[in-house]
Amino acid sequence: MDFSAFSHGQIQSKLWLCEKIEPFLPENTEMAILGSWYNILGFMLLTRNENKFKLLEGIDIDRHSIQIADHIMQAWLIGYNHKGKNLNGDVNLTNLDKYNVIVNCSLEHMRSDSWFHNIKNQLICIQSSDVINNDPIWDINNPINNIDHLKTKYPMSQILFEGHKIFDYGNICYKRFMLIGYK
Numbered sequence: 001m002d003f004s005a006f007s008h009g010q011i012q013s014k015l016w017l018c019e020k021i022e023p024f025l026p027e028n029t030e031m032a033i034l035g036s037w038y039n040i041l042g043f044m045l046l047t048r049n050e051n052k053f054k055l056l057e058g059i060d061i062d063r064h065s066i067q068i069a070d071h072i073m074q075a076w077l078i079g080y081n082h083k084g085k086n087l088n089g090d091v092n093l094t095n096l097d098k099y100n101v102i103v104n105c106s107l108e109h110m111r112s113d114s115w116f117h118n119i120k121n122q123l124i125c126i127q128s129s130d131v132i133n134n135d136p137i138w139d140i141n142n143p144i145n146n147i148d149h150l151k152t153k154y155p156m157s158q159i160l161f162e163g164h165k166i167f168d169y170g171n172i173c174y175k176r177f178m179l180i181g182y183k
Contacts, residue, residue: 001038001068005037005038005040006040008167008169009167009169009174009176010040011040012165012167013105013127013165013176014040014041014044014105015044016165016176016178017041017103017105017125017127017178018041018044018045018048020125020161020163020178020180021101021103021125021161021180022045022048022049022052024123024160024161024180025049025052025101025123026100026101026123027052028053028054029052029053029054029055029056029100029101030053030054030055030056030098030099030100030101031045031053031055031056031057031099031100031101031102031103032057032058032059032094032096032099032101032102032103033056033057033058033059033103033104033105034059034091034094034102034103034104034106034115035059035060035061035091035104035105035106035109035110036058036059036060036065036069036086036106037058037060037062037065037069037106038065038068038069038072039058039060039069039072039073039084039086040072041058041103041105042056042057042058042069042073042076042084042086043072043073043076043084046073046075046076046083046084050076050083053083054083055083055085055099056076056083056084056085057084057085057086057087057099058073058084058085058086058087059086059087059088059089059091059094060086060087060088060089060091061088061089061090061091062088063088066086066087066088069086070086073085073086091104091110091115092110092112092114092115092118093114094115094118095118096115096118096119096122097120099122100122100123101122101123101124101125102119102122102123102124102125103124103125103126104116104124104125104126104127105126105127107126107127107128107142107144107150107154108128108129108131108140108141108142108143108144109139109140109141109142110141110142111141111142113142113153113154116154116183119183120183121157121182121183122182122183123180123181123182124156124179124180124181124182124183125178125179125180126150126154126178126179127176127177127178128142128143128144128150128176128177129143129144129174129175129176129177130143130144130145130146130174130175130177131143131174144177146175146177147162147163147164147177147179150177150179151179154179155183156179156181156182156183157181157182157183158181158182159179159180159181160180160181160182161178161179161180161181162177162178162179162180163177163178164176164177164178165178
């Protein structure tokens with residue numbers, strides 16, 4: 001297990017997302033979290049407000065990550081009306097029509113944007129950063145320079161929230177960008 005999933009930047013980014021998206025979630029939300037890794041975001045959202053959700057599915061291409069996500073999400077996999085689920089798959093090939101909310105916090109790690117073109121008039125939340133690092137541990141394939149770059153690359157018909165957070169650790173400093181809106 002890669003404990004960097006629990007790093008300060010990872011957790012603070014996810015808490016920020018929870019706080020900003022919760023006011024916009026419809027009743028009986030059916031959410032897909034794309035590139036969900038260990039689905040810590042799903043765990044946080046369901047822990048914070050389980051009654052908002054009819055279904056929350058994390059989708060990740062890494063089978064090992066899904067196994068860990070199943071352990072983290074166990075309370076919602078076997079209890080609470082089976083609201084949580086983790087699926088192994090390529091989000092670029094996944095039919096996203098059944099979800100009314102799509103979240104992708106892994107933009108900078110994805111080599112393709114096909115997933116974005118499969119979204120039709122759904123609430124969407126995306127996060128990315130301006131990290132440019134060739135170290136394989138970062139796995140940056142799709143860097144974003146600023147919030148305007150994010151809005152241009154992933155256009156929305158209506159933006160409900162846009163913002164950024166700065167993470168400054170002395171030896172590394174980066175901005176995390178977020179958009180919430182409708183495509």
